[in-house]
Amino acid sequence: MRLDLISPLLILLVGAVLTLLVGIFLPRDKQRWNAGLALLVLGAAGVAALTLRGTHALIFDGSFVVDEATVWTQLMLFATAAASILLAIPVFRNDAREGEFYSLLLFTVIGTVVLAGAADMMEIVLGVLLSSIGGYVLVAYRRSDPLALEAVLKYYLVGALTNMALIFGFALLYGLSGSTQLGTMGEQLAPGSTLLLSIAVVLVLVGIGFKAGFVPAHFWMPDALQAASTPVAALLSVAPKLAALLALAHVMEALPLARIDWPLVLAIIAAVTMSWGNLAAWRQENLQRLLAYSSISQSGYMLLALVALPDSSLALPALLFYFAAYLAANFGAFAVVGALGKPNICDGAGLARRHPLLALSMAVSLLSLMGLPPLAGFVGKFLLFTVAFEAHYEWLAILAALNSVLSLYYYLRVIAPMYLQPPAYAGKPEPWAVIVAAVSALASLLLGLGVYLFLDFPAT
Numbered sequence: 001m002r003l004d005l006i007s008p009l010l011i012l013l014v015g016a017v018l019t020l021l022v023g024i025f026l027p028r029d030k031q032r033w034n035a036g037l038a039l040l041v042l043g044a045a046g047v048a049a050l051t052l053r054g055t056h057a058l059i060f061d062g063s064f065v066v067d068e069a070t071v072w073t074q075l076m077l078f079a080t081a082a083a084s085i086l087l088a089i090p091v092f093r094n095d096a097r098e099g100e101f102y103s104l105l106l107f108t109v110i111g112t113v114v115l116a117g118a119a120d121m122m123e124i125v126l127g128v129l130l131s132s133i134g135g136y137v138l139v140a141y142r143r144s145d146p147l148a149l150e151a152v153l154k155y156y157l158v159g160a161l162t163n164m165a166l167i168f169g170f171a172l173l174y175g176l177s178g179s180t181q182l183g184t185m186g187e188q189l190a191p192g193s194t195l196l197l198s199i200a201v202v203l204v205l206v207g208i209g210f211k212a213g214f215v216p217a218h219f220w221m222p223d224a225l226q227a228a229s230t231p232v233a234a235l236l237s238v239a240p241k242l243a244a245l246l247a248l249a250h251v252m253e254a255l256p257l258a259r260i261d262w263p264l265v266l267a268i269i270a271a272v273t274m275s276w277g278n279l280a281a282w283r284q285e286n287l288q289r290l291l292a293y294s295s296i297s298q299s300g301y302m303l304l305a306l307v308a309l310p311d312s313s314l315a316l317p318a319l320l321f322y323f324a325a326y327l328a329a330n331f332g333a334f335a336v337v338g339a340l341g342k343p344n345i346c347d348g349a350g351l352a353r354r355h356p357l358l359a360l361s362m363a364v365s366l367l368s369l370m371g372l373p374p375l376a377g378f379v380g381k382f383l384l385f386t387v388a389f390e391a392h393y394e395w396l397a398i399l400a401a402l403n404s405v406l407s408l409y410y411y412l413r414v415i416a417p418m419y420l421q422p423p424a425y426a427g428k429p430e431p432w433a434v435i436v437a438a439v440s441a442l443a444s445l446l447l448g449l450g451v452y453l454f455l456d457f458p459a460t
Contacts, residue, residue, distance in 0.1 A: 005059050005066050007048040008074055009113055015041025016106035023099025031098040035089050038102040039082055042109075046078045062181050063120035065250070070117040072320050073246050076327055077116065080239045081109045083331050083436050087231035087338050090430040101141060105235070108134030112243035115211070121170040121180040124247050128166060128211055131240055132159050138232045139224050151220075151227035158220040159210055166207020172200035182254040189259060197260055204251060205269065211244035213237075214273040214299040222280075225292035230338035233288050237295040238330055242323050245302055249316065252306060263307045267396045270307060274300025274403045281410045285344045287337045290410060291330070294369060297407065298326055301384055301400055308387035315391075318383035325368065325376035325447055332365030332440030339429035339437060345414055350423030358429060359418040361437035366411040368444040371404045376447035 003010070015038065023034050049071050056067045085102060092098045108131055115127025136159070140152035174180055176196060177188040189197065209217040225233040252262050277297025284290035305319035312318075336358050340347060352359035368377035381404060388397035 002057075002059075004048075005052065005055070005057055006064070007051075008045040008078075009110065011041060011045040011048055012106055012110050012113065015045070016103050016110065019106060020100065020103035023097075023103055026099055028094070028096070028098075031095075032089065032093060034099040034102045035085050038085055038106055041106060042078045042082045042085075046075055049074045049078070058119060058183070060120075060123075062183060063123045064114075064117045065119040066117065069246060069249075069316055069320060073116045073242055073323065074113055076242055076323055077109055077112050077239050080235060080242075080327060080331070081105060083335075083440070084231045084235040086432045086436050087234060087335060088229070089432050091229050091231055091338070095142075097141070101138075104134055104137055104141075108138065108235070109239065112239045115240075116243040116246045118247050119182050119250060121173065121182070121185075121251075124208075124251070125163075125167060125170065127243065127247065128163060128207070131211065131243070132163070135236055135240065138235070139228045141232065142229065145227065147227040151223040155220040155224045158217065162207050162210035162217045165203040166210075169200045169203030169207060172196055172203070176200070182250050186254045186256050189256065194259060197255075201255065201260060201262060201265065205248075205265070208244050208248045208251070209269075211240040212248065212299050212302075213241055213296050214303060215269055215276060215296075218273070218277075218296050218299075221296055222289050222292040225295070226286055226289040228288075230288065230334055233292075234331055234334035234338075237292065237334070238327055241295070241299060241302075242327070245299075245306065245319065245323075249306055249309060249319070253309060257310055263310060263391065263393070266303050267307045267393055270300045270303035271396060271399050272300075273297065273303065274400060278403050278406045278410075281407070284410070285346070287340075287343055287345060287348070287414065288334075290345070290414070291333055291337070294407070294410075295330065297403065298330075298369065300403070301381060302326075304384040304388045304393075304396060304400060307393055307396065308391035311391040312387040314383065315387045318380070318387050321376075321383060321447075321451070322380035325380035325444065328440045328443035328447060329365045329368035329375075329377055332361050332437050332444060333369070335433050335437035335440060336362040336365070339433035341427065345417065347424055348414065349417040349421035351418040354423050355429060355434075357438055358434060361441040362418065363415045364441040364444055365437075366415060368448070370407050370411050374445070374448045376444045376451075379448050379451045 019034050019038050052071050092101050111130025118124040118127050136156050140148045176190050176193050177185040179185050179188050206217050213221050274297045277293050281290050281293035305315045308315040368375035371377045371381040385397040
């Protein structure tokens with residue numbers, strides 16, 4: 001086996017162990033060096049991933065795939081982790097376990113990388129468990145916070161139940177096909193087993209939905225993202241979602257449409273998810289909780305690409321582009337929240353007068369999530385709506401467009417006070433949070449304007 005095909009994973013693994021050892025032996029006043037070490041590890045893993053562009057290979061006896069989709073998703077996962085580390089530097093400064101935090105974050109990212117490239121049912125379970133264990137600890141990393149302890153308990157219980165559903169669903173699929181590999185599972189499914197196959201698919205959707213944050217396994221997100229520190233909330237709202245949706249795409253493509261109409265099942269879940277996320281966000285006052293419901297609705301939009309996978313060659317590129325658009329916009333919003341210190345909506349009043357760059361970054365990020373041109377969110381949603389129409393799910397595309405309009409209300413609830421009300425925030429924002437917010441907002445703009453550089457449209 002070529003070791004270069006798993007070089008990003010190997011670099012992350014060695015780096016995670018190294019940061020753990022360094023964190024143990026460094027004096028407390030030098031623990032912040034571990035953040036720089038973790039960033040170097042992520043940079044090296046990103047360079048290794050870039051060398052794999054254009055590769056298409058199955059390794060580990062067909063259980064892990066290396067192709068363009070997994071490479072780009074890995075790069076976005078590394079960018080997510082790097083941005084989280086930058087946001088975490090001021091939050092965990094002088095914390096008694098500051099150094100170990102970065103090691104735990106790298107181990108969590110390893111789980112998401114495994115999940116994103118999984119081509120085997122057992123590999124998916126491994127990725128879900130690896131990323132979940134790290135996520136549980138990160139949410140309650142500060143054990144003195146009672147809100148975090150309550151949230152992690154809910155997070156853990158939902159995770160345990162949905163992981164059981166995932167394993168049982170995969171056990172049924174294995175029993176029906178005699179194979180755990182996604183590439184051969186569909187061809188070997190036993191005839192006349194539609195009911196069992198339907199039950200298995202529902203259980204798998206529940207299990208993967210826990211990581212992706214879509215209905216019916218989304219209940220943990222509002223509490224966990226509200227209670228967690230801002231860098232952890234930002235990480236958990238992006239990294240597991242991207243990896244889980246790509247893994248779900250691999251699973252769904254392996255299922256024969258003649259046996260089960262899984263695009264229709266996903267379309268119904270997408271419709272409920274985006275509608276519930278947007279409606280529930282209307283009454284939220286805490287910004288991190290509002291962004292959690294926004295994240296749920298975004299999962300519903302992303303499912304449009306999976307619905308269109310059998311009928312549109314643009315479905316997977318559209319999903320990957322929306323990954324990038326969501327990453328930039330979501331981190332821009334969370335970075336502003338981190339700069340303000342986990343505020344409520346009212347705490348951001350008048351921000352444009354005291355910190356115009358932060359207010360602009362928040363406005364750009366939220367409007368990109370809403371889908372306003374010329375930002376990346378608009379291009380991403382346009383692509384998702386296009387592939388939904390190509391797959392003849394016009395009703396779903398129209399519902400998604402209506403939901404985008406619906407979301408404008410609660411996004412404007414955040415933006416309007418920043419520009420129209422007297423200043424309420426008198427503190428000094430952390431420089432790293434300002435940098436992440438500004439870079440993320442700029443990325444949302446550049447991705448929207450430069451879409452033709454990233455997508456290969458046929459000549460007319």
